[in-house]
Amino acid sequence: MTTDHPAGLNRPGGHYRHTVTVPAGARTVHISGQLPVTPDGQPLADRPFAEQVGRVLANLDACLAAAGANREHLTKVRVYVTDIGDWPAFDRVYTDWLGPCPPPARAVVGVASLHHGVRVEIEAEAAIP
Secondary structure, eight states, rough: OOOOOTTOOOOOSSOOOSSSETTOOOOOEEEEEEOOOTSOOOTTTOOOHHHHHHHHHHHHHHHHHHHTTTTGGEEEEEEESSSSGGGGHHHHHHHHHHHHHHHOOOEEOOOOOOOOOOOOOEEEEEEEE
16 A cells, blocks of 8 residues: 655644555455444443553454555544544554554544443444455
8 A cells, every 4th residue: 555645735633644645456345334342342432542542453453354454554544432532542542552563544523422422433344454
């Protein structure tokens, strides 16, 4: 995958890229929105925001692994939060989770509510060479 910094745009303000180009022939996996729900189905709506984010990212890791992918293969991440004020806290946890992997394109969207009363949901796309 290649990432570009388009002329005329400022540098990204978070851990993301403006563009990600997937090489020809790569397989794509589309991962449905992941909520902070444990493997046994328990929503973590009553847990702190950072813990909810951690659970969602663990669920995302499981989805990537099932597809034969990992964080390095992410091309696009969409994050939904019920309080846009949580964006900086999300970005800290996400940046640590992503580590040295090239950041994918990303959107963070404030929404009124999410299923089970949780505070964060993430959907993603990844390209598997």
